[in-house]
Amino acid sequence: MASHGARGRSGGRPTLEEVAARAGVGRGTVSRVINGSPRVSDATRAAVEAAVAELGYVPNTAARALAANRTDAIALVVPEPETRFFAEPYFSDMLKGVGAELSETEMQLLLIFAGSDRERRRLAQYLAAHRVDGVLLVSVHADDPLPDLLAQLEIPAVISGPRSAAETLTSVDSDNYGGARQAVEHLLSRGRREIAHITGRLDVYGAQRRVDGYRDALRDAGRTVDERLIEPGDFTEEGGRRAMAALLERRPDLDAVFAGSDVMAAGARQVLREAGLRIPDDVALVGYDDSAIARHMEPPLTSVRQPIEEMGRRMIDLLLEEIADRRPAVSRGLERRQVVLATELEERASS
Amino acid sequence: MASHGARGRSGGRPTLEEVAARAGVGRGTVSRVINGSPRVSDATRAAVEAAVAELGYVPNTAARALAANRTDAIALVVPEPETRFFAEPYFSDMLKGVGAELSETEMQLLLIFAGSDRERRRLAQYLAAHRVDGVLLVSVHADDPLPDLLAQLEIPAVISGPRSAAETLTSVDSDNYGGARQAVEHLLSRGRREIAHITGRLDVYGAQRRVDGYRDALRDAGRTVDERLIEPGDFTEEGGRRAMAALLERRPDLDAVFAGSDVMAAGARQVLREAGLRIPDDVALVGYDDSAIARHMEPPLTSVRQPIEEMGRRMIDLLLEEIADRRPAVSRGLERRQVVLATELEERASS
């Protein structure tokens, strides 16, 4: 060991073995103490803990990962370019919840962007190397192959918006259907009669659900749904403008708009203004997300709030469970787990 | 191997040894091919590569890390709460540059927030465990102990804004001094006489340098510096408002303001408006950072642009060098390395 020896000299980091020697116990016992096993007497535990403190021992994660076949790290994968990630408060809130919940544990969170093809390939490589114990997936489109890759690699994963009603991954979502109903029912209760809806990208399941909620709310109130009052958007401001213009063209008599996102509502607002329509006097406007945009809009925008931080927290809970379950190659629980959290309507001056 | 055997069965991931068997060579040879050593014949290399492809071999990072004492990962440490990180485009741009440069390599980037005390402790633990080969530090205050911890642990690190003129870590910075001079000289050339300066937090070295640049630019133009025209801010909008109010109180005759950040300029603008002063007619305004705020302000804000993406790229270059240098326990290069990149003034309607 001529060569390796030099590296391992006493200047380096202490090892389990050294701690064991110092505490006058065996290697296994130190390992048990480090990992919080209950099968250690109080006296021994104290001795080991003292030795750990004196030596400043910190476990070598690589060795642990190799021996135990786990990494104590999970990845938050964002299949979007960095720019969008930063632009949308959604991610930031999600990260807050995730971080908060994770700080209770020893797990490390990695943030991985997979917007470009190149980044995608790197990610695939990364996952194939099993460098994380589990994955949190946010903002995944219906045709994204990532979830299948994860399933194939048998990596525990939780997705933040299910891709469809038949989502196979464990998922956490807010109640898009209920949120849309809240918005529409609110407008109805304010006496609005002709309520339009600017949808999000319809390849996003949540956007579809919002349309469903919009339809059912009207129906349940005894109204027929006029398809000319539904216009697809794409979650962007420009899309909101286009949709609003189309709606005004078709149904200039509309008196309310429920937009599938605050950003689209901002676009719609511009077009309404340019058409000389006052908000909320002529047209009431309701958004979705309750983002900073909503609060700062002129007039402040009524919006459906999703409990995004809470969603982040629940995702971590579920993921940690999955990881723990999988460890002893236990019978895969066959029940799909889908958590849906309630939304809340934040009423402001725009409606 | 009764127990471990079950886990390692052929359903699992292939190992180096299996690839070697398949290619009909030894373990060492496969390792050489994987790591791109030139000491392999072309025929052998081809055989190994074929085996790797057939088996879908992916190196086990934990084993590699354990044997080679490296992790192939670096951390971007942000000593701020997540919220600030997302609020400021600075970070997003920096991350873009870092990501771009890193995508050329095999290195993995981890994003670590260390805003709270708790997160701080976790980070210290993380670094002590040597879970990364190097660290990128952004936005560090003068009294932050993190750089010293890094030095003590002998972890290569590059800092994005030196803490002082005597910074010991390798650093990358934009020319704060020169940028401030550009701003002030621009205002002078526009015929402004009474130019005020709202500073950033003065425990940030860059903010100090901007004050220096402001002073020297005036002096070199043959003016005396009126200390009543300098008011400390704290990089926030509210701070900008307070500072502007104080300045107007003391020197109502001022005809230009150079703010140490766009956000503070936005705050200053509000106060100027409320005081009935027109921009740029009565008071010219210049910011710093050239962020989105500057472009969207009414009127658009003249601002000093820092090449943040480029800074990110340079930081990675320097860090990778340091990591490579350190590997063979080579003589630590004693020269401090400090890269300073030029700024550019983006002239808009506010000045």
Add this chain to the structure above:
DNA sequence: AGGTACTGTGGGAGCGCTCCCACAAGTGAT
């Protein structure tokens, strides 16, 4: 012919853990 050098290769040893078997010692029922 012998020496010296280099190239390519195989495989032992070791990285620092976890897992589990073995076993000593204690506890209580028979």
Add this chain to the structure above:
DNA sequence: ATCACTTGTGGGAGCGCTCCCACAGTACCT
């Protein structure tokens, strides 16, 4: 006193790599 557990402990084997030594083979000098 015997058996059957339980509790606490030590340490061997093994995780999948990298590093390096040893050595076969070839090439080029004396």
